[in-house]
Amino acid sequence: GxxxxxHPSWVICKSGTSVKIECRSLDFQxxxxxxxxxxxxxxxxxxxxxxxxxxxxxEQGVEKDKFLINHASLTLSTxxxxxxxxxxxxxxxxxxxxxxxxxYFGPGTRLTVT
Amino acid sequence: AQSVTQPxxxxxxxxxxxxxxxxxxxxxxxPYLFWYVQSPGQxxxxxxxxxxxxxxVQGIKGFEAEFKRSQSSFNLRKPxxxxxxxxxxxxxxxxxxxxxxxxxxxxxxIQP
Numbered sequence: 001g002x003x004x005x006x007h008p009s010w011v012i013c014k015s016g017t018s019v020k021i022e023c024r025s026l027d028f029q030x031x032x033x034x035x036x037x038x039x040x041x042x043x044x045x046x047x048x049x050x051x052x053x054x055x056x057x058x059e060q061g062v063e064k065d066k067f068l069i070n071h072a073s074l075t076l077s078t079x080x081x082x083x084x085x086x087x088x089x090x091x092x093x094x095x096x097x098x099x100x101x102x103x104y105f106g107p108g109t110r111l112t113v114t
Numbered sequence: 115a116q117s118v119t120q121p122x123x124x125x126x127x128x129x130x131x132x133x134x135x136x137x138x139x140x141x142x143x144x145p146y147l148f149w150y151v152q153s154p155g156q157x158x159x160x161x162x163x164x165x166x167x168x169x170x171v172q173g174i175k176g177f178e179a180e181f182k183r184s185q186s187s188f189n190l191r192k193p194x195x196x197x198x199x200x201x202x203x204x205x206x207x208x209x210x211x212x213x214x215x216x217x218x219x220x221x222x223x224i225q226p
Contacts, residue, residue, distance in 0.1 A: 046213035107157035
């Protein structure tokens, strides 16, 4: 149980275009999901907290207009990278909160912007 | 500010030897504490977690961790490592309604 999926697993897009990444909790409902970013050989940095039915909360330094987050249902959160640039290339990982002390992570999405 | 420190960037251990990965945290109160493992290009797998109670926590794959409040530490241990344990290990703190704060990770190399 407690499986989280992400789609796509990898994506290549051209500079200036937008790309959407989906995060789904497959066997549980999650009112809260989190989005993290991981640069190569580095740690995960929390980007934003996504709450079902309300606006996302962004961490300091994360551009909310560039990284649009929507949490329209209890099992789906989406991250849209708008007007992508090569510096947005990264590994994006979501997690879904099951309880106060349990977060389950998706397998990640590798974004390459050319 | 909240922070998690993993002082060892790389650790090399011989197969069959014991392992200890260090983790220190700085938080206003004792947070929930976690250890995750990540294989190259993969997501995170939870090894174990601590939130209260017994300070020695057992996890999957033979791992355990000990919470020491006086030292603000949550070190990960394994008595005998296997080649398949080679991976990146992350200590994390937080939880509740908040996302997690991760340490920078420790890259574990297993020597035959």
